[in-house]
Amino acid sequence: MTPLALLLTVSSLLFTCGLFAVLTRRNAILILVGLELMLNAANINFIAFWRYGPPDPDLTGPLLVLFSIAIAAAEAAVGLAIILMVFRHTRSTDLNRLNSLHG
Amino acid sequence: MIPLIPLLILSPLILLAALGAVWNARPVHAALLLALALALTAGLYLTIGADFIGLVQFMVYVGAVAVLIVFSLLITRPGDEAEELARRPGAAVSGLACVLPVATVLLYAVSHTPDLSSGASESPTLPLQTLGKALFTDYAPAVLAVGVLLTAVMVGAVLFARDPDKKPPTPPGP
């Protein structure tokens, strides 16, 4: 197994894990955990192709990872702020309870 | 094969931590395991030569995102553990049913990825100067966009997190 294939496998399994969390969890914060895992899996792909792919003098992969990390942080911050607001409204972070528009 | 050894050690650990994050019934444990998975990923980056990315990943994910998640878990007092355990089997079945096709497709694609590593250099390092120059020349619009995004996020988070019913804090009288 080449290093590239190994990293890609890890990344796809991580992505699967994250997807599983997003699909099965009910707590909104834990769904965010799954989202972070998925983003992370994508980042691994970028780095793997930069490191074990053809030479990349423009550093496209690492640059994309940098932006992706920044956006992931922003996403987490906004997501958690929204969850906190929802929690203040309904006293719960269970997404199944958010079934009415008229809070 | 020697450069493969750290990867072979780290990869299963990352996957185990991620599985824990996904499947642990206690939300705080799940969040801590997420932090572990992200930290191990940072270690993975460090071992394959992307030092800068690894450290940034560690700083942002472990120091900020994981801590933020953990903190909001504390504030929101997550629900009943027993309830979560009770609905697990069904959730597992339906979740796997959805996820397995995705995993199959992904792994199939990976197994058909051509070996590109013939053209790769033995141990490339991340040249910081190039990275910085690229960020402020070719990628300057993107950097600006991210800056605007982060500012918007900060303002938005402050607005969201503000308690609407609360009066503005009065100066503390003694």
Add this chain to the structure above:
Amino acid sequence: MNLFGKWRGHSASRPGSGQNARATIGAPPRWSMPGLGLFKGLVVTARNMMQSYYRKDRMTTVQYPEERVTISPNFRNFPFLCYDGDDPVAGLRCTACSICEKECPPQCIYIVLDRDENGKSLKRPKLFDIDISVCMNCGICAEVCPFDSIYMDGQYEMSTTDRFGGLLLGLDRLAKSADYHLKLRPLEASEVAARRKAEEAKKLAAQAAKEAKAKTDKEAKAKAAAETQTAATGKGETA
């Protein structure tokens, strides 16, 4: 960065609050240099620290086992029993009246009266125990004692490894001479001594008077008897 900013109007409303009173009374400044308050505080502590090395009056710590503060005459701790003269048994002022035993709020005093073989009171304690693990140093025993016998001690190093026997003071440890009392609390002790002396003198005088009276009575009686006798003989002689 005046986080711990001036408490405007606060010090001004408190007359004479320490040495800064003059500085803060009056109109508070509308604006002061931010961070100046912090800096002033730092200067104060720095002066404290520097002066602690050469100004003896700043350091109030007394290195206890080696140095001690002289205790005030008003300091009072557990009680002790006073005796006159040199013999702690014979000179004991206590008469085992057990007023203190009855008055003691935590009931830490235990007295047994000494009696002779006929069961007659000897007016002295056979047993006088104070449990200082119970005693609360209230000093009521000393207040109520009519015989100037029990006083509060100045001894404070009572710690012991034996928590039962070591804290139960018997006569041997309670009895202390009047000289000790004089040294411990000169004013009170000399007053007591003077009073006791006066009382003693009064008693002696009373006794002397009584004796004298008895003597005169006796003499008078004898005289009267003699007179009646002579009268009788005189009558007999005349008859």
Add this chain to the structure above:
Amino acid sequence: MSLLAMSTAESSLWSPEWLPRLPQRLVEMLLRNCHAPDWLVTLAGYAVAAGTVVAVFLTAFALLSLIERKTLARIQNRLGPNRAGWFGILQPVADGIKMLTKEDIVPAKAEWFLHLMAPILIVVPSMLALGVIPYGREWVPVSLDLGLLFFFAVGTLTEVAVFMAGWASGSKFPMLGAMRAISQMVSYELPLIISALGVIMVTGSLSLPAIVEHQGTYHLGFIPAWNVFTPWGLTATLVFFIASIAEANRCPFDLPEGESEIVAGHMTEYSGFKYALFFMGEYLGLFAISGLFITLFLGGWQAPLPGLTFVPSWLWFFAKLVAVIFTHLWIRGTFPRVRMDQLMRFAWLCMIPMALLTIPAAGIWVFTGGGLKGWLVIMPLLLIPWLILTTIHNRRLAPQTRTYTFADS
């Protein structure tokens, strides 16, 4: 590999500059004479270098625990510990024996694994952070190109550790303490990192030795070119120093462990050696952040005057470290603890704006080439916002006038 290259320069082996590296070089020479493979020599060299740093700072920790108590006592006109040994010099030993022989209690409701991991995770990042600081011209335990980033990245681990300690204890005070600690650390990490950005811009490197080298010249022949002696650097120094007090959880920002309010914060349920580990982590963190402060703004191991370079550079570093640590103690002895809302408002509304302003200021400084022109341009840029911010703060935070109903008669 740079380490290996340095250690082959045998000529200067016995100079005082090399003294702290002596154990490492002796081990390397010994191994090389035994014809050990190269990787083993390097590894052993690193191990001994790390051991030196750990030994030095554990000794310093023991000494500081005594000196802190002595200094605070003097500030309060007391004597401080003076019973164990000469002037209390054996007090740390006595404390250590006491801590080690205490019973190690794990509460019934605690998560034992996280409860065990938390004190370890507190100590490890501080030790790692100590490894990248340049202590002397020749004494850099691990010379990383990304030293500064490494320092900050490792430092974030402390937050997770504090959270683990608070949560795993399974009781209220640790939880409250951990929440306070995390919110404080997250808030003060921002100004800490942002105020360091100016240094990075001016130096053009993330490597700590390079940052020190950059401050090595002297203006007018006697003013050292340390970053603190520039207008943006002065602001950044103040911001960084205040933020570092908060990051080290020290007075007046020691809310996470405020004794009078929440017992000992996240350390409440710890005893014995684990508690000692928390203290060790805290003090090592203080050393690390002070070392970084010196490296970034106070010229690292550079001598304050050009004529004083004959003193070994690492002695200068430790002299500065002593001065910075003493300032920490002095501040602890002076200021009362702030309230939580004051702490937060101060971080977000005063520290972060000022830290952000140092970035354009540093840019202008580089652009104008420094000197008088730089001062004239930058001073108003920094001074005016500072005065506005602090005046607003003073007005909003000042307590209202007290009116006494009965007391003033």
